[in-house]
Amino acid sequence: MSEASTVAQFQDLKRSREAAGWKLLGADTAPLICTCLLGLFPATGSRQVSAAALHAKLDLLLESLRAAGVEPSQPAQGYAADWVANGWLRRDFPQGAQEEHYSLTVAAGSALRVVEGWRPSVTDTTGSLRMESRLASVRSLMRQLDQLTDDNPQARLASLYAEKAAIEYRIQETEAGRMVSIDEDRAAEWAREIIGQADQLQGDFDRVRDQFEVIHLDLRKRLLQHEGSRRELVEQLLDGIDIIRETDAGRAFQAFWNLLMDASEVTIFEETAHALANRSFAAKLSFDERLALETLKARLLAQATDVHEVRGRFVSGLHAYVRSREYAQQRRIMQLVSQAHRAATALIGHVRANEEIGFNFDRTSAAVRSLSQWSLHDPAVSAVATRIEDHVPELASPEELRLMVLRAEVDMRAIKTNVREYLGAMGHASTGDFLKAYPATQGLGTVLGYLQLTIRHGKAEKDSELLQWVGMDGELRAAWAPRYTVTKECIDAIK
Known part of the structure; x- marks a missing residue:
């Protein structure tokens, strides 16, 4: 060194x-x-x-x-x-x-x-087996690297023919009933090595997530510090390009995510893990080790999904940020600070630090008072007791209902699931049928959600129907609304 x-x-x-x-x-x-x-x-x-x-x-x-x-x-x-x-x-x-x-x-x-x-191993044999499994892993990686980096066609063909001959020999031995298996101690240690490398992979996920946070903050900083009128990064964000995905961390994670989303690879991975966890050598593993081996795919997928969602939130946050008033205000502040810094730098050598320039700067300050001097607001003092009047249900127009739905944050995914489930079982329904079959978990918002779907996909009837539901305060409510009937043929359109 x-x-x-x-x-x-x-x-x-x-x-x-x-x-x-x-x-x-x-x-x-x-x-x-x-x-x-x-x-x-x-x-x-x-x-x-x-x-x-x-x-x-x-x-x-x-x-x-x-x-x-x-x-x-x-x-x-x-x-x-x-x-x-x-x-x-x-x-x-x-x-x-x-x-x-x-x-x-x-x-x-x-x-x-x-x-x-x-932590010490159970026996010295376990330590030697761990060394053997790691050596086998290193040898396997070395062979793969040698094959993938060798540009000599004859050498690569010779290696492939050797692999082919070895595979054909193992096939013949297996057909003859002469299968060679490693002993259970060695197999158990290989399984522990797999679990250990998987744990390190989960640590890689955490590092990628932290890198995404650093990249996200760096992008915000670059957006604010740029002094041009329109920045290429802002234009890309506004055009919907995933800037974080184009970083080194983003590309590395995306490659693993694509592999994890490959249905055939995931199926083989899951079936292999399940088979290994149920082999005879698994009896030598602890309960936690067997569980870690069998749930390996689920744990990797869960953490990868978490990192994927973090990246998605950062990207959508950047999109919203460059369109927000906050970005414009902070950008203006950064521009003013930069202008002031340049102006002060230009005066170096011309104005002494203790020279009177005829300008007074009032520092901002905050008045400090005791908490006992504050009087808390009591809502009961300004509350006005009014008599609750009964309201007779009236016929509401579809346009008014549509505007009300647009202003409400309704769980339309759950409502659509309920509608498709009910139509699949009954064949046809109206808004009142849906409310009788499923509770209005969001009160009036749920009612308006069902009305929106029946109006959009259903057929208007001549009569009206009385809609009844229990509000979010537990009170029973009712309203008259036009009757619309939705049939089973509309299931595919309700997504």
């Missing part, structure tokens, strides 16, 4: 010493922290845990440690807050969730994999 590379390695390790992963391994309470994090986020478990579930499970883990003589210094909530501050836990609010969710950071995941690798 040269002197320059030695110094560079030292500087890299010095910076890594301040990273969250190294701090976790060097913490005085690292055994307690790693034990709890491994219990909260097992390899076969969910990658995200709700705040309530995490605190409850962490309480149980801390209680188990107290019973063993370990005395934690904080409650579960305190530990969780510290781990977030130290960069070992990520706290997010997923779209559609009712509360915060926690997940391991990339640094913590890497540190935990190091800790798991330090």
Whole structure:
């Protein structure tokens, strides 16, 4: 190693010493922290845990440690807050969730994999088998690399013919009943190697997700700092081009995503994992290892889907951002700050720092007052008691109903599913039939959703019908509306 590379390695390790992963391994309470994090986020478990579930499970883990003589210094909530501050836990609010969710950071995941690798093997034989399985993996990769990088046609043909001869020999041996299988200990260790590499792949997913966040913030920064009138990046965003997908991280993830979405490959992958988990050698694996092997495809797909959704949210967020008023305001602020900086730079050497220029700058400030001086607003003081009047249901026009639907955020996907299900069973229906068969979970919004579909796809009848439903406040309501009948032939059109 040269002197320059030695110094560079030292500087890299010095910076890594301040990273969250190294701090976790060097913490005085690292055994307690790693034990709890491994219990909260097992390899076969969910990658995200709700705040309530995490605190409850962490309480149980801390209680188990107290019973063993370990005395934690904080409650579960305190530990969780510290781990977030130290960069070992990520706290997010997923779209559609009712509360915060926690997940391991990339640094913590890497540190935990190091800790798991330090744990002693059951026997020396297991260690030698692990070395053998890794050596076999390295040899396989070397052969593939050699074949794929050799431009000599004769050498490649010779290699292919050799593979063909080996396959034909194995076919003949199998047909003759002379099948060669590895022993169960060696097979179990190969399975553990597969599980270990899959765990590392999940860590790669976390790193890609973090890279997407960095790229997203960098794109916003570049959008604001550009001083031109129209930027190519803005034009691409407005044209709907996925900028994040064109990055190195985006292309790498997209290649894996395409492979994961290949139906034939996924089917073979899933069937192979299921078959391996049920072979005789699997009895030598622990329950968690067998579960990890059998659910490997599902776990990879779940995390890949999460990364895919994160990228989609960032792209849609960028699209909305460049169209928003916030972008225009922030861009204007950046332009003014840049102009002021250039003007100040131009005065260097002409105006001294202590020279009077005849301009007073009033600094912004905030008045600080005691909380006791604030008077809280009491809604009951301004409330006006009014008598509730009965309203006679009237006939509403389809146009009024359409405008009301456009203003409401109705779960049309669930409504369409209900309509297709009911028509498939009964053959025809009106709005009132749907309301009798399914509850109006969004009150009037659900009623308007059914009306919209029956008006669009149904046939108008001469009479009207009385629609009845239970509102979101639990009160029974009713309204007269034109009757429209939808038939089974409209199922394909309702998507």
